[in-house]
Amino acid sequence: MVTRPNETPPQEFNPWLHVCSLIESAGELLGLDEGMLKRIIAPERVLEVAVPIRMDSGEVAMYTGWRIQHDTSRGPGKGGIRFHPSVNADEIAALSADMSIKCAVVNIPYGGAKGGVAVDPALLSRAELERLTRRYAFSIAPMIGPDRDIPAPDINTDTQVMSWIMDTVSMLRGQNTPGVVTGKPLAIGGTLGHAGATSLGVTICTAAILQRMGRLANEQRVVIQGYGKVGAPLVKLLSDRGMKIVGIADIRGAIHVPEGINHLRLAEHVAEAGTVVGYPGAELVPADLLFTLPSDIAIPAALGGFVTEDIAKSMSASIMVEAANGPTTGEGAAVLASRNIPVVPDVLANAGGVVASYFEWAQDLQGFMWERELFQQRLEKTMHESFNHIWARHKDLNVTLRETAIAVGVERIAEATELRGLFP
Numbered sequence: 001m002v003t004r005p006n007e008t009p010p011q012e013f014n015p016w017l018h019v020c021s022l023i024e025s026a027g028e029l030l031g032l033d034e035g036m037l038k039r040i041i042a043p044e045r046v047l048e049v050a051v052p053i054r055m056d057s058g059e060v061a062m063y064t065g066w067r068i069q070h071d072t073s074r075g076p077g078k079g080g081i082r083f084h085p086s087v088n089a090d091e092i093a094a095l096s097a098d099m100s101i102k103c104a105v106v107n108i109p110y111g112g113a114k115g116g117v118a119v120d121p122a123l124l125s126r127a128e129l130e131r132l133t134r135r136y137a138f139s140i141a142p143m144i145g146p147d148r149d150i151p152a153p154d155i156n157t158d159t160q161v162m163s164w165i166m167d168t169v170s171m172l173r174g175q176n177t178p179g180v181v182t183g184k185p186l187a188i189g190g191t192l193g194h195a196g197a198t199s200l201g202v203t204i205c206t207a208a209i210l211q212r213m214g215r216l217a218n219e220q221r222v223v224i225q226g227y228g229k230v231g232a233p234l235v236k237l238l239s240d241r242g243m244k245i246v247g248i249a250d251i252r253g254a255i256h257v258p259e260g261i262n263h264l265r266l267a268e269h270v271a272e273a274g275t276v277v278g279y280p281g282a283e284l285v286p287a288d289l290l291f292t293l294p295s296d297i298a299i300p301a302a303l304g305g306f307v308t309e310d311i312a313k314s315m316s317a318s319i320m321v322e323a324a325n326g327p328t329t330g331e332g333a334a335v336l337a338s339r340n341i342p343v344v345p346d347v348l349a350n351a352g353g354v355v356a357s358y359f360e361w362a363q364d365l366q367g368f369m370w371e372r373e374l375f376q377q378r379l380e381k382t383m384h385e386s387f388n389h390i391w392a393r394h395k396d397l398n399v400t401l402r403e404t405a406i407a408v409g410v411e412r413i414a415e416a417t418e419l420r421g422l423f424p
């Protein structure tokens with residue numbers, strides 16, 4: 001369960017305690033007083049719900065779900081919903097705090113939240129998945145809404161799951177409520193440009209750090225872990241900017257192509273084979289050796305916790321851009337810092353997705369849909385400005401980009417908390 005850091009931390013990596021220590025370090029850097037720090041760390045609301053559903057067989061199965069609002073001082077909570085067997089309260093709390101920081105880093109008017117159900121959706125039929133989604137949405141409905149907390153897709157949830165949540169809440173309230181979730185299909189209040197927005201933000205951050213380091217895009221070799229909603233568009237976007245993608249991994253294995261992967265041929269291959277493995281002419285390499293392949297930029301775009309101390313020590317690249325959420329352990333981050341490898345942290349690098357969600361929500365509230373060009377122009381502007389701000393502050397503060405980004409996020413949350421005062 002979600003607890004405050006104490007003197008006897010558990011032996012195993014605990015994402016919630018990890019994020020608490022990152023916020024505490026930021027507080028120290030900023031000179032925040034203890035009362036403010038306590039208020040920023042503690043999640044505002046933690047809801048645990050039982051999710052019983054009738055299976056197709058007629059039996060009743062029971063799952064557990066959560067929705068956690070970490071901080072809403074800057075605006076309604078914002079954060080995805082994940083369906084995964086390993087989901088638990090500590091993980092959701094940590095991810096909700098990450099969202100508070102991420103929304104503050106890109107300066108959009110949201111707080112942070114996250115939700116999930118401990119379930120393997122691959123074991124459910126489509127009808128069972130719909131019943132699970134609707135029952136979970138019903139149970140968290142008192143806590144969510146366009147002015148309270150706005151969920152979005154995350155691991156194993158997609159536009160269809162968002163449609164069911166939007167419909168369940170709309171039925172409950174007796175009115176169409178598109179602004180209750182983002183990442184919806186276009187036909188029911190989604191936005192042009194949402195798909196691929198995270199990858200576009202990662203690409204902008206990659207290009208920006210190359211420029212700051214005086215390096216040319218067309219001289220960069222890139223390795224990417226993950227070929228999913230984020231990784232696949234990245235292969236095209238980075239290739240379009242002249243970078244050579246020399247290694248990619250998915251859950252089935254890793255491939256190495258020193259002369260560079262053709263994004264169209266890879267997309268065709270994956271459409272047929274269902275995996276990057278077997279791409280014509282590629283050498284198959286063990287997945288944990290992907291980041292040792294000769295390269296200049298490493299991009300984790302799959303799981304949390306992949307970049308451990310060992311992976312960081314053996315990494316060939318001299319820049320890392322975090323497309324995944326929480327891909328680097330504390331020990332991994334320390335090794336990268338000691339090797340002077342700059343890391344564009346997740347709260348900045350993958351924030352394009354939540355910026356896109358903000359634009360979708362704004363359109364739903366206005367009832368006025370934007371053209372794709374306007375969406376893209378505003379997304380690019382927000383990501384450029386955010387990167388530039390974090391870069392400038394990191395030069396002033398003389399700490400890593402990650403420490404800077406967390407400090408900037410915490411500083412903005414503290415400012416809002418201070419201005420609003422302490423109720424009652």
Ligand code: NAD
Pocket residue numbers: 154155156198225226227228229230231249250251252287301302303304323324325326350351353354
């Ligand atoms: P996804 O499920 O679409 O794709 C995940 C990819 O990772 C797949 O190619 C899968 O095969 C691969 N993978 C899984 N386990 C692996 C393993 N052990 N080794 C190598 N590859 C493995 O997920 P996604 O939406 O692309 O998200 C990827 C990461 O980006 C996650 O950390 C997610 O939280 C983060 N993220 C996603 C978005 C978004 O807009 N989708 C936004 C912000 C952050």
